[in-house]
Amino acid sequence: MIVSEGQLIQSGDPLLKVDFKNVKDNVPSIVTPIVFTSLIGREVTLEKSGFQRAGSNNMISIKK
Incomplete structure (x- = not known):
């Protein structure tokens, strides 16, 4: 682990x-x-699915 x-x-x-x-x-x-x-x-929305390259952005959104 890198974070605590x-x-x-x-x-x-x-x-x-x-x-x-x-x-x-x-x-x-x-x-x-x-x-x-x-x-x-909160509402979780899967914006992208399937294989994603390293560094892909905006795969999941979380709204209040």
């Missing part, structure tokens, strides 16, 4: 490092789930 619990982050901040070669060699899929917490009363 409770640390404030901004768009583009790295959150963790992953050795994808090691992962790919040991698991059937490298699909990564994304979990959002504390979204009560």
Whole structure:
């Protein structure tokens, strides 16, 4: 992990490092789930789906 619990982050901040070669060699899929917490009363919209290149923007929007 690169960040600590409770640390404030901004768009583009790295959150963790992953050795994808090691992962790919040991698991059937490298699909990564994304979990959002504390979204009560907010609307989450998936703006893009499928394969996205590193650095893709505006994939998910969250509105109050």
